Amino acid sequence: MDQILFYAAAALAIGSALVVIGQRNPIYSAFALIVTLCSLSVIFGLLGSPFIAALQVIVYAGAIMVLFLFVLMLLNVESEQQAAGRGGRALGAIAVALVALLVAQAGAVLARVEPGPAPAFDASTRRMAEILFSPQFLYVFEATSILILAALVGSIALAKKDL
Amino acid sequence: MDQPAFVHDALLLSLVLFALGTLGVFLRKNVITVLMSIELMLNGANLAFVAFSRAAGTLDGQVLVFFVMVVAAAEAAVGLGIVISLQRHKDTLDVDAFNVMKG
Numbered sequence: 001m002d003q004i005l006f007y008a009a010a011a012l013a014i015g016s017a018l019v020v021i022g023q024r025n026p027i028y029s030a031f032a033l034i035v036t037l038c039s040l041s042v043i044f045g046l047l048g049s050p051f052i053a054a055l056q057v058i059v060y061a062g063a064i065m066v067l068f069l070f071v072l073m074l075l076n077v078e079s080e081q082q083a084a085g086r087g088g089r090a091l092g093a094i095a096v097a098l099v100a101l102l103v104a105q106a107g108a109v110l111a112r113v114e115p116g117p118a119p120a121f122d123a124s125t126r127r128m129a130e131i132l133f134s135p136q137f138l139y140v141f142e143a144t145s146i147l148i149l150a151a152l153v154g155s156i157a158l159a160k161k162d163l
Numbered sequence: 164m165d166q167p168a169f170v171h172d173a174l175l176l177s178l179v180l181f182a183l184g185t186l187g188v189f190l191r192k193n194v195i196t197v198l199m200s201i202e203l204m205l206n207g208a209n210l211a212f213v214a215f216s217r218a219a220g221t222l223d224g225q226v227l228v229f230f231v232m233v234v235a236a237a238e239a240a241v242g243l244g245i246v247i248s249l250q251r252h253k254d255t256l257d258v259d260a261f262n263v264m265k266g
Contacts, residue, residue, distance in 0.1 A: 020196075
């Protein structure tokens with residue numbers, strides 16, 4: 001059962017990721033990205049990480065993608081006129097070749113790894129909270145709130161009319 | 164909560180997602196689509212973190228994913244603010260049009 005769900009979610013993630021990069025109209029790309037993020041959330045859940053799965057839906061599919069869609073609708077974006085491949089066909093071919101090389105290398109490393117038995121694993125929200133608020137990560141956690149505040153102020157300043 | 168083969172396939176999926184995101188960054192012309200491809204790459208990395216965390220049985224990877232998400236949110240906010248201001252100046256979203264540092 002878990003296996004079927006995993007492979008269905010993985011196929012959905014790859015398919016919609018292809019739509020994200022293949023689609024001319026950015027609005028469709030954004031909706032396809034939402035599908036990718038939600039199917040990744042299913043996979044996080046299957047890997048025993050309910051907290052990350054929930055965050056994925058709330059923060060990524062909820063907050064970040066709404067921001068993207070908001071900007072897309074605000075700017076009234078038109079579809080790309082020309083086919084994909086900026087800077088000519090040659091550069092596009094080089095990019096594809098480099099990515100193929102990356103996939104081949106990393107795939108070769110993965111193929112060498114033998115899966116061992118998975119250890120016991122508890123990533124419940126309680127455990128995550130205990131770790132996030134332990135002295136090891138507490139200050140980092142607080143620093144992220146400053147980062148968010150800086151991003152908030154920065155984006156308001158950037159998007160102001162008279163910049 | 165058992166199959167380690169699962170973890171292996173999750174790593175393969177993360178590799179594919181990262182590669183697709185990289186291709187998007189290289190090939191697309193629209194700034195917003197490029198930003199979305201970067202989100203795709205970040206998600207591939209997140210999936211790898213979660214899979215390794217599951218394989219190792221520790222939670223450090225999950226904490227890292229949490230921080231990646233925070234940084235991704237900040238990046239999207241600032242990036243889209245820059246996109247709005249670029250659109251005001253150049254009246255286009257084509258990445259090739261943004262070729263001067265001077266406003």
